[in-house]
Amino acid sequence: MTWKSPAFFTAMELSAREAGGVVAAGCPYTAEAAIFALEKGGNAIDAAIAAQLVACISEPLMTGLNAGGLAIIRFENKVKVLDCFGELPGKQNSNASLHADTRSSPPKRVVTLDYGVDNIKFFVGAGSTANANMAVTLEMLHKEYGTLPMSTLAEPALKLARSGVKCSQIMACGCKFLWPILKLDPILKKTFSHNQNSETPMQAGETFHIPNSEISIERFVEEGASFFTTGEGGRVLLQKYREDLTELLRSLPEYKDVHLEDLRLLNREDLESYKPVWRDALCTEYRGASIYMPPPPSQSGKLNEYTLQRMQADEEVRTHSTADYLRSLVDALAEAHTFRNQDDFLTEKMQIITNECAGQTAECKSGNTTHFSVADRDGNLVGFTSSLGETAGVVVPETGILLNNFLGEESIVPDSLSFHPGDRLLTMCCPTLVEFTMGGENHVFVLGSAGSDRIRTAVLQGIIGLVDGKLDPSELANLSRIHLDGSTIQVELPSAVKETHAWSQEDYEGFFNRSVVLYPTQHFYFGGMHITGVHSPVDSTNSSCIRFTGGADPRRFGSVLYAERHE
Secondary structure: OEOOOOOOOOOOOOOOEOOOEEEEEOOHHHHHHHHHHHHOOOOHHHHHHHHHHHHHHHOOOOOOOOOEEEEEEEEOOEEEEEEEOOEOOOHHHOOOOEOOOHHHOOOOEEEEEEOOOOEEEEEEOHHHOOEOOHHHHHHHHHHHHOOOOHHHHOHHHHHHHHHOEEOOHHHHHHHHHOHHHHOOOHHHHHHOEHHHOOOOEOOOOOEEOOOOHHHHHHHHHHHOOHHHHOOHHHHHHHHHHHHHHHHHHHHOHHHOOOOHHHOOOOOHHHHHHOOOEEEOOEEEEEOOEEEEEOOOOEHHHHHHHHHHHHHHHOOOOOOOOOHHHHHHHHHHHHHHHHHHOOOOHHHHHOOOOOOOOOOOOOOOOOOOEEEEEEEEOOOOEEEEEEEOOOOOOOEEOOOOEEOOOHHHOOOOOOOOOOEOOOOEOOEOOOOEEEEEEEOOEEEEEEEEOOOOHHHHHHHHHHHHHHHOOOOOHHHHHHOOOEEEEOOEEEEEOOOOOHHHOOOOHHHHHHHHOOEEEEEOOOOHHHOOOEEEEEEEEOOOOOHHHOEEEEEOOHHHOOEEEEEOOOO
């Protein structure tokens, strides 16, 4: 089987340079906001806050103020992970759970999205919305690490929200892909349609503006995150949430005797109690490099740790970009897939919940996620991955906030598990740090990717490309990838392995002894890995000696920008 898709741009070739910092992101507006903060004298956390606020405006189908995610931070040589992913709502009804009592779960709409190879069903509507609050996350980061006023960091987002956003190519792809969801809401349909009045999605180059999105940024600056928890922003969100559910209940015969009060609903207690959680990074060694990854509830961190251990044990295969190396990688991924399906993976290994419900995790096909990586003049780094899922297809008209649909993805809430209100949901987000010494220099990289289940394989190939291949970030972001989806290998062409360039599909299948799907060009299905690097002499602590590298994924039309260095 061969996937047919258009060619995408190639990544810019970059080399280490002196600068005041660097950012790699999937959207030029997001990257520019990070540079704005760095050139104002802010640190990497300031830059991340400014970038995320802009991403909420410029990448509204990927992330937003109702998004969840994970961040990895290296600040003053200490590594921490911030878990700001979603949790199951319904704390006012503490006896309710998801899956254990389906009658208490809010109803959802079903949509089918076309992935080309196959069609995937997702659940949307307010009933698919988990409790998440990006404003609380950004406020927490600012209080702990920020140096610039929030009003300064919000300037780029406010300017963009007021003027409108030019639709990028990746946004146009997102509009087309998510159109079955977007057209469910009249405001979203008008906002993201061609010429704002048609039955077709927006095209690249058009300008869009989500009504009242600027109000959310303005009130966040004035009132902080409380506007979205105890304030008016929280009130109108819950109002829209209940209105959407009420409308859906009326249309479903099986819910004719059910009232809203009978359901496990997102409520004010959920909004007021939501808090990001600091976690210790999962640290492992791989061939002399220190790898820092997010612990549970990220599934990717544990899976990539397992895969790296399997690859490290294969001492006979060390040369990157050879056919034998590729087979070693596939074998390690297959072993990790088996590990993932063990009964104790979610309960004992993941340490997420304590009940006895175990079983297979779900493969996730979605990829509506975004990531950026940033480094500052002092060598501090932040990698931030966030998502709205596919969005719930619901927007709060008073604030322009799109709701997430995390409860509509099986990989986040597998049927094999029962979640209770307040439980953190599972995620594939995997912002990662790689650190090693080579050539008299310390090299520290932060990377991450979009792409849901492909996040872990994109990041994994980033790690081994740095450690085994010693590749520059620009080369790495542009390198063709593979992904193991169950028992099927998906291969981007041209392969990163020269000796396989002339191979047919039959050659690949014979070599791997597995079914193979060939993608003739790079495709956004394989994620959007963005990476920045900090390089400094081993024997120097002088920040003026730091050099920077960056690589942005051409699959997501990524951008790398460098900040000017001010002595």
